[in-house]
Amino acid sequence: MKKDIMKYTAAALLAALALTACGGSAEETTAAATTAAAEAESEATAAPTEAETEADGGSRLDAILDAGVITMATSPDFAPYEFEDISSGTTEYAGADVELGRYIAEKLGVELQIEAMDFNACQGAVSMGAVDMSISGFAYTEERAENCGISDGYITSDVVEQGIIVLKDTAAELNSKEAFTGKTIAVQNASLQQQLRNEQLPDSTEEVVTNLNDAIMMLATGKVDGVASDLTVAQQYCDNYPDLQISDFRFEYETEGQRVLVPKGEDELLEAINEIIAEVNESGIYKEWLEESTELATSLGLEVN
Secondary structure, three states, X not given: OHHHHHHHHHHHHHHHHHHHHOOOOHHHHHHHHHHHHHHHHHHHHOOOOHHHHHHHOOOHHHHXXXXXXXEEEXXXXXXXXXXXXXXXXXXXXXXXXXXXXXXXXXXXXXXXXXXXXXXXXXXXXXXXXXXXXEEEEEOOOHHHHHHEEEOOOEOOOOOOOEEEEEEHHHOOOOOOOHHHOOOEEEEEOOOHHHHHHHHHOOOOEEEEEOOHHHHHHHHHOOOOOEEEEXXXXXXXXXXXXXXXXXXXXXXXXXXXXXXXXXXXXXXXXXXXXXXXXXXXXXXXXXXXXXXXXXXXXXXXOOOOO
């Protein structure tokens, strides 16, 4: 790029000299030189073309390896998967998903840099290319597949049930799809549960929240009629709050695990991550991370989902 700047600058000077030789006035000469220089600077500082990018840096995976750092967005408010540990006096990030991120970085031979943000911001950061990946309990959805590269699944299982948490006093009434007509259901923004409610309970009203703890408080205080949730998470809330119960209604959904998101089109990075996930699934190490993270979160007094 520096060679290009020198080339355009030289061209600007030659243009100015040519005008002088042809008898142009000092003002004309100065204006021409200024215009040519501005055009040269504009061309030199313009965004590189796709061909120039490929020639200069290659893929995002190449850039990660060259920099020695991979950036990861996560929403650290969902123990034991991702949460904050401030027991040392400084904020450190922990959880099974965080350990997966560290494992990916280790296998690539780079450092992990964590960018903490709200859950709904994580996907946006990936789709805009602001981070290299995001690990934050993402399920596969068509909308995510349109905007991001999506990894193979980890924590694989045949079926993860999705349903609605309600108050125990209303559980007998709110037990079917029809029963939720006109009812207000809290959903975490940009979540799988938000998509399922939109598709399968269109006659209900949506209340968007940034995290499930807020949703549970809204349910407990009567501000919403239910909270859409993964039922493994829902059971934890019901165990902690005896006034809550899981509705008999179930969303129709099957999954093959949680996913890592990467910027769209970064196939080399996605392939490398999929190879690492295959190792994680085969070894069963994620279960160990989950057990250790659950113990740590409990010792910190955090509510475990």
